[in-house]
Amino acid sequence: MLTEKTVSQFLDELASSSPAPGGGSVAALAGAAGAALTAMVCNLTIGKKKYADVQDEMIAVAQQTEHLRKELALLIDKDTEAFNTVMTAFALPKGTEQEQLARTAAIQEATKSATSIPLQVMKVCQQALHHTLTVAQKGNKNSASDAGVAALMLQAGCAGAALNVRINLNGLSDAGFVQQSSQQYKDILRIVESLTREVLVAVEVSIGGN
């Protein structure tokens, strides 16, 4: 599993001439880091007298965000697996007509899966961003920059995953699936842009100054 490699090894594998892991896994990693930072701000708020009135909310947000973080961490590997399945399908024999039909079907099936994974990354990033907004508005103000970085990571993860959705949609012939996925990624991107702006406004209020 990629998440069991050291950060150094992960970066080495990323830079190598192997196409996987690639941008899809990095998008999921950025999302996981954003969710983890959101949980950290909760944990730096819980137990502080000054924030006693949001204590219960922060405990709940921490739990929910940690759940999303773990899902995003799993998606780091799932994206690379989905990509490898597409490559395996492309390598299938195409000597006979029957083989060609089977290969085309396998490629279509694998590409649908490789589209669904980054779409899932986008959905989970969006969910996590709602929590980032809560911690940016109500959490420990000393950690305002961490809430801001969390939002930037979730946004970049989401936008990066969208590029992976789109490059896969280009190879699909199921018009219904393409139309539906296309609408989904556009809707999520719009919501995520708006949420990120809200987080950064809250961060700005806390940081201000220079």
Add this chain to the structure above:
Amino acid sequence: MLTEKTVSQFLDELASSSPAPGGGSVAALAGAAGAALTAMVCNLTIGKKKYADVQDEMIAVAQQTEHLRKELALLIDKDTEAFNTVMTAFALPKGTEQEQLARTAAIQEATKSATSIPLQVMKVCQQALHHTLTVAQKGNKNSASDAGVAALMLQAGCAGAALNVRINLNGLSDAGFVQQSSQQYKDILRIVESLTREVLVAVEVSIGGN
């Protein structure tokens, strides 16, 4: 070292109630991932007949980007070390007037260092983005989404590091240092926004479609 931990362990430490590692280290990690993806696109372009005319350029860009990636990976740890030094300075005794003076001086010195690290992250992300633009425009078009994710990571790393520069500048009394650093981060952010837009335009040309 943080980069010698597994990705899972790194995310766990991030989410914990310890303030370090935090957003500063994540910003450097995002930059390192962006640089690594840029190098990957080079490596997926080198040796391909279709891209023979940019072969030498891609070899040079890969080398330079890998150098920047390694610097960003070191900055993951340096940011956390700088933060811990600030915390140590805050914990110094303040019983006597002399102790108070020494403590204040130590906090100022440590905070300057904690400002310089994210500024350095921003500078290196900016340098890497120039290379990302080259690979987005001239590299393997099958890896267009990877070049796009690379730019999104470098941009988010840069914007995240800027928040860390700003939160530290708020605690500094050296007006000259504050003014100079403030100008630097604003200049870099402007250039990085513009470079990222250029990369995404090039990616759009390659991906198009949905």
